[in-house]
Amino acid sequence: MDQSNEQGALIRINTWQTNMKVNATIEKVIEQKKEIYRSDFERFLRFCEIEQREPNFDAMEKYLHESIVEQGVKYSTFNRRAAGIQYYLKDVLNLEQTPEQQKRIQIIRQLYNTEDYLRLKPIRGVRAERQEEVLSLINRYDTNKKADIRKRAICYVNLITANRPSEMVRIKISDFDLANRTVLVMLKKQGDMKEKRLTLECVNAVQKYIQSSQLSGDDYFVGAADRWGNYKNRMITERSYNRIIHEWLGFAPYTLRKTQITHMHRKKADLATIAKQSGHKSLQTITQHYLEVDNADVEEYL
The missing domain is CATH 1.10.443.10 (Intergrase catalytic core)
Incomplete structure (x- = not known):
């Protein structure tokens, strides 16, 4: 192999290694974000299994409704669950959420503004001292x-x-x-x-x-x-x-x-x-x- 071929092969190896490093970094960031939301998505999957539903945005709507009406979760918990499930459905499963589905979930979130569920909205933190x-x-x-x-x-x-x-x-x-x-x-x-x-x-x-x-x-x-x-x-x-x-x-x-x-x-x-x-x-x-x-x-x- 002459010198020009050797240099070309070396460049291709370096390019391949750079590509691998970038891909590995991207995968690491994705996995870290998935780990943040993993527990919320796994709870959603258990709900889908019990209800025999496909994990999609329609099922997400039903799950979030149950979270408020049946489980009585706090407003902050609801928002975390919604963000986690939405991330998995959109960025991991590559599903599309329609404007109508977004609107219906917003309506469900507004339950926290009603008299029946308003007590779930305040966040009671630890006391601040002097x-x-x-x-x-x-x-x-x-x-x-x-x-x-x-x-x-x-x-x-x-x-x-x-x-x-x-x-x-x-x-x-x-x-x-x-x-x-x-x-x-x-x-x-x-x-x-x-x-x-x-x-x-x-x-x-x-x-x-x-x-x-x-x-x-x-x-x-x-x-x-x-x-x-x-x-x-x-x-x-x-x-x-x-x-x-x-x-x-x-x-x-x-x-x-x-x-x-x-x-x-x-x-x-x-x-x-x-x-x-x-x-x-x-x-x-x-x-x-x-x-x-x-x-x-x-x-x-x-």
């Missing part, structure tokens, strides 16, 4: 014990950034810019990276943690640790993160998120400023799901 009270809990760990230093830094960052558990477990040390009091946060839900501000006290807690555990750039900020606080560089699950925060503070991490959002609101921050720190895309979500669930201001006037 920030100063949460800080006093966090500062119980202001000691020189390695385990306490880790606990205080993690809780402090979670509070000030108003991060979700999925965001906390993904932060790496390299994401911090302590000189400028910022941290880059991976918003898994939105597929984005968001810069969030830190307080000086929070920065000091992080610096103390990095020094005591000798962390480097590629280490996960939360990571794992034994009972004595000895650090292990691996990403823990969101469930594990929920468990440890509950053990340390007595409530779930979402209390930290809601506490900070409510605190900023009480200090007269506008919704756009709150959204910048919390990572929300929708200002309406902040109003409906975070600010309205806090009753502390009402209680002051009762």
